[in-house]
Amino acid sequence: KDGEVTPEMLDQLSKESFPPCMQQLHHNLKTNHHLKHNGRMQYGLFLKGIGLSMNDAIRFWKTEFCKQMDGDKWDKQYLYNIRHNYGHEGKRANYTPYSCSKICSMTPGPGESNGCPFRHTDASVLRQRLQGMSLNREGIDTIVEFSKKGHPQLACGKYFDMVHNQDIGFTPNHPNHYFDESRNVLN
Ligand code: SF4
Numbered sequence: 001k002d003g004e005v006t007p008e009m010l011d012q013l014s015k016e017s018f019p020p021c022m023q024q025l026h027h028n029l030k031t032n033h034h035l036k037h038n039g040r041m042q043y044g045l046f047l048k049g050i051g052l053s054m055n056d057a058i059r060f061w062k063t064e065f066c067k068q069m070d071g072d073k074w075d076k077q078y079l080y081n082i083r084h085n086y087g088h089e090g091k092r093a094n095y096t097p098y099s100c101s102k103i104c105s106m107t108p109g110p111g112e113s114n115g116c117p118f119r120h121t122d123a124s125v126l127r128q129r130l131q132g133m134s135l136n137r138e139g140i141d142t143i144v145e146f147s148k149k150g151h152p153q154l155a156c157g158k159y160f161d162m163v164h165n166q167d168i169g170f171t172p173n174h175p176n177h178y179f180d181e182s183r184n185v186l187n
Contacts, residue, residue, distance in 0.1 A: 004051030007060035013050075017182035019156060019175045020117045021103055022046050028113040033067040038106060038114040040078075042098055044085050049097035049176040054086040099174045100153050118143070118152035118159075135162050 005013065014026040025043040029035050035043065040061075047057060061082060065074050083089045098106075100116065108115040117126060123144055130140045139162045146155035157171035160178060164185045172178040 001051040003053040003056070005047070005056075007052070007056055007063070010047075010052075010060070016186060017179050019172065019178040020159065021115065022175055022179075024113055024117060029064055033064050033069075036112045036114075038108065038112055040081070041085070042103060042106075042114045044082065045095060045097040046175050046179075048085060048095075050179055054083065054088065057082050057086070097174070097176050100156070100172060103175070104152055116152050116156075118147040118155035121147075123148050130159075133163075135159075 010026060011030075014023050018026060022043060025035060025039050028039070029043065044057065044061070047060075048054075052060065058079065061078065062071065062074055065078065080089055085095050087094050103114070104116045104119040106114060108120055117129070121129075126147060127140060127144050130143060135143075139158065143155045143158050143162075146152070146158060153171050153173060156178065157169065160170050160172065160182070161167050164182065166185065170181060172181070
């Protein structure tokens with residue numbers, strides 16, 4: 001899988017097949033040219049999981065961050081961490097992408113965009129976002145209800161079914177699981 005996905009494909013893939021937690025991180029990175037540590041971990045490991053190679057990950061993060069910072073400074077502050085996530089530094093461990101339950105357990109602090117939108121986003125804001133995507137009213141009600149009752153993965157599964165125009169009752173337990181299932185449906 002390594003190298004299957006390149007930075008040039010991410011805008012399109014995020015629209016088609018990223019779960020909302022990763023769409024949110026991609027969007028914020030592209031808008032602010034920065035993500036805080038937890039967001040970089042959550043998104044960086046997800047990207048590794050969908051097949052972005054280490055060299056492409058370095059190119060992707062550096063290009064975005066360097067829209068507002070110096071390249072040398074970026075190398076000093078951020079390069080190690082990306083190499084580390086790919087097992088090329090430190091203990092050379094193979095770090096795995098975060099599961100839904102891990103993401104749901106990490107409440108984002110001020111200015112952070114990690115976390116799960118079905119767990120950490122206020123119901124009225126969530127509803128507004130879903131309305132902005134022109135999903136139907138009944139579906140939005142179901143998603144918001146699941147989210148309010150503390151069932152983020154059921155909310156996410158309903159969202160998945162709606163954006164893929166199907167009704168198979170899919171429930172993700174991992175953002176990479178969501179992505180793979182989406183590619184299966186679309187290809
Ligand atoms: Fe991401 Fe999982 Fe939340 Fe869906 S339920 S948005 S895949 S963390």
